[in-house]
Amino acid sequence: MSFLEVISRFANRESRIWVNNRGFSLYSVAMERQTPQRDAIRSLFTEDGDPLTPQEILEQATPLAPRLSIATVYRTIRALEELGEIVPVELPGEPPRYELAGKGHHHHFMCDQCGRAFEVDACPGDLSKMTPKGFVLRTHDITLYGLCDSCSKRAG
Numbered sequence: 045m046s047f048l049e050v051i052s053r054f055a056n057r058e059s060r061i062w063v064n065n066r067g068f069s070l071y072s073v074a075m076e077r078q079t080p081q082r083d084a085i086r087s088l089f090t091e092d093g094d095p096l097t098p099q100e101i102l103e104q105a106t107p108l109a110p111r112l113s114i115a116t117v118y119r120t121i122r123a124l125e126e127l128g129e130i131v132p133v134e135l136p137g138e139p140p141r142y143e144l145a146g147k148g149h150h151h152h153f154m155c156d157q158c159g160r161a162f163e164v165d166a167c168p169g170d171l172s173k174m175t176p177k178g179f180v181l182r183t184h185d186i187t188l189y190g191l192c193d194s195c196s197k198r199a200g
């Protein structure tokens with residue numbers, strides 16, 4: 045069999061998959077089944093929401109979409125990231141968290157008791173006074189550490 049014959053066979057098989065009615069309906073059923081789970085995960089990302097780990101996403105979305113699995117969470121994160129709806133938040137030494145895309149400049153607070161990250165809207169502003177002579181400051185990245193409100197209450 046020539047190379048061209050192999051290619052055309054492969055192409056025909058592919059196109060049968062796309063035009064085959066049963067194949068197409070199976071595909072759309074699979075997509076439909078995934079939509080409530082995707083919507084549940086999507087609803088966690090709001091303008092004033094804190095960045096979430098995949099595990100936190102699983103815990104918070106499960107009451108909205110039962111039988112959600114961590115594999116589906118990861119798959120949905122990847123899809124929403126590709127759609128430009130969410131962005132990763134990388135805090136030093138931490139696995140990535142995710143938040144809604146397009147938020148303005150902001151910072152984060154890490155609770156070293158419960159390990160949750162929170163959004164901080166305040167910013168010290170221009171830090172060029174801290175910049176060494178002759179250096180050009182482009183941006184800054186600030187993470188605050190301490191106890192969140194519920195952990196500080198528990199600590200008394």
Ligand SMILES: [Zn+2]
Nearest residue numbers: 155158192195
């Ligand atoms: Zn805490």
Ligand SMILES: [Zn+2]
Nearest residue numbers: 149167168169
């Ligand atoms: Zn800032």
